[in-house]
Amino acid sequence: MLLLYRCRNVICACLTLASVASCKSIKNIGAKDHSTTKTGKSSTRTRSGDGRFIDDIEVKPGSVVTSKHASSGGKKGKLYQPEDDVPATGMNIERAEWLQLKFAIILDASVEKLTNMALLRSLDQWWGTRYCLGGNTQNCVDCSGFTLAVMRDVYGATVPRTAQEQYDQSNRIDMEDLKEGDYVFFHTSGRKISHVGIYLFNNKFVHASTSNGVMVSDLNDAYWKPRYRGAGRVSRK
Known part of the structure; x- marks a missing residue:
């Protein structure tokens, strides 16, 4: 009977230790999981008004340039090379008429330069x-x-x-x-x-x-x- 009593106490002690160990393990796992808060090194994000996005490509109306040839107001990197004797108007390309888009392709000119609608x-x-x-x-x-x-x-x-x-x-x-x-x-x-x-x-x-x-x-x-x-x-x- 005494032997049976001691065995029962040993078994209870083992179960208690196992339970404590299990809780501690769960706590450690949770403490190591920082996936929702870890930021690591600062990442590059697009800033409001900054034309750069994937792979440092900068896109502006009428031009496509990379960061190695960032536009500076000159002709470098321009997609089109319209003539300087045709004044730019600062028009919004999204409001361009269909004829301007059509003849911009035909003439290899930027839409902003095609302002003579009577001619088009x-x-x-x-x-x-x-x-x-x-x-x-x-x-x-x-x-x-x-x-x-x-x-x-x-x-x-x-x-x-x-x-x-x-x-x-x-x-x-x-x-x-x-x-x-x-x-x-x-x-x-x-x-x-x-x-x-x-x-x-x-x-x-x-x-x-x-x-x-x-x-x-x-x-x-x-x-x-x-x-x-x-x-x-x-x-x-």
């Missing part, structure tokens, strides 16, 4: 009009008929009908002085001046081509560059 609407109306010699409507048009219509409707200028006459009656300007709305003249066949277009931006000009109708081409194009004969400017209202 005129280009859109004439866009793709097929070529025909002597034509002057949006059913078909030739190069000088197209430039006459744009000069009249967009700039309020009265100009002669043929490419040679438009050349003769405009003021000569150097290529580096070209601005939106100036003439660009070419010699493509026979006569001295046989083709004319209207300068836009970034070496681009709009014209009625014999192959594709009203379209935009580049002055540096392999076809147009050797045929370029000069630029002209007329007074506008």
Whole structure:
């Protein structure tokens, strides 16, 4: 009986120790778990007004630059290279009209530079009009008929009908002085001046081509560059 009593006491003592040990272990586990409060080293977060985010990439309207080439107001790192002679307006790109977005892609220019909505609407109306010699409507048009219509409707200028006459009656300007709305003249066949277009931006000009109708081409194009004969400017209202 005495032996049985002692065994029972030993068993109770063991159970008590086990219980205490178990509680202590649970307490230690909880003390080591700092996952909800541990911050470690300071992490980089986007600050309000700071254009930097993943991998130190900085994004601003009209440009994409990395931290190695942070924008400083110059041209470095610009996505587009619109011409400086077209003033920026500080417009909100999110409020840009569809035509501005469309021609920004065509002209490789920033939307903020495309402020002449009358010109953009005129280009859109004439866009793709097929070529025909002597034509002057949006059913078909030739190069000088197209430039006459744009000069009249967009700039309020009265100009002669043929490419040679438009050349003769405009003021000569150097290529580096070209601005939106100036003439660009070419010699493509026979006569001295046989083709004319209207300068836009970034070496681009709009014209009625014999192959594709009203379209935009580049002055540096392999076809147009050797045929370029000069630029002209007329007074506008």
